[in-house]
Amino acid sequence: MENEALLNAQATVLAGQAIGAGLAMIAGIGPGIGEGYAVGKAIETIGRQPEIKGTATSTMFIGCAVAETTGIYGLFVALMLLFANPFLKFLG
């Protein structure tokens, strides 16, 4: 009987982790929009001043990589939930 309760609790925790991982990846929306905006602006800049293409492109990549950080945090949380099972140990 107790074993069954533990199994149920484990199943609940695993389901919660899977849902949480999915929710964590909502963080991907922000960087997506932000990076798209940045790339659009960079293309506008290159269209206006083609001579600074190199600088604009490298600056854009750096900016994109920094803007990506929040999305990567979300991905990291999702990975932790999916593969590290941090909450299972609370069941004892």
Next chain:
Amino acid sequence: MDINVRGPSYIELFGGIKLSASVVIGWIIIVAAFFFCRWLTKDLKKVPDTKRQAIAEMLVNFMNNLVDENMGAGMRVYSPYLATIFVFALIGALVSLLGIRSMTVDINVTATWAVMSFVLITYNKIDANGFKGYLKGLASPAILTPFNILSEIATPVSMALRMFGNMAGGMIITTMLYAALGLASSAIYNLIGFNADTYYFSFLQVGIPAVLSIYFDLFSGVIQSYVFIMLTMAYIKNGRECKKPLYYYNMILEVQTNGK
């Protein structure tokens, strides 16, 4: 389907010494890069007459120009460190093209580099402003002290997680695609009446993942290594804020001008 992002597999060497795969790959890269550089810089001449030396000069010039552009003049002393990190990260990411687990999918590796860069950044801050000035910078304005400390900690964390997250995400997507294509091809075998267990060769796995690999392995690896050193340069430059030029660079300058 076997996705493992918690760490690399361990290799047992000489019966008992446990080494992680990242360490082994890292040392192979170090040895290969060392011998490559030794070969490139063999009998250098003032006027290069070999292609070898031209390539070596091109690589060194690329790094020096990058440092000059992003950190200003007088910071070339950091160019060897940055070049080392860049080459290590680049080759470490690109080994995944050979089918080996990429070195940067191990968070221990990227965290090590991030901590190294963080030590360098903090050293520069303290060197430029003095220890009191460094603490004063953390505590100004006084209300924001916890946030300043938090952002200080966030620097290495974000540097480590950025590189790890990009490569790990790519690895997971590639692995999932491989598994899906394997399942799809065995489903097709079943559909046309073959026994899928006897036909191990999953034909869909040929070629299609290579397209993703170009993005996730080549593009992502190169960009992330580049971004890592660019961020290190930017942080060091911000840390110095041109309060005091580098001590040992001045010494080098003095020696050079005295020599001439």
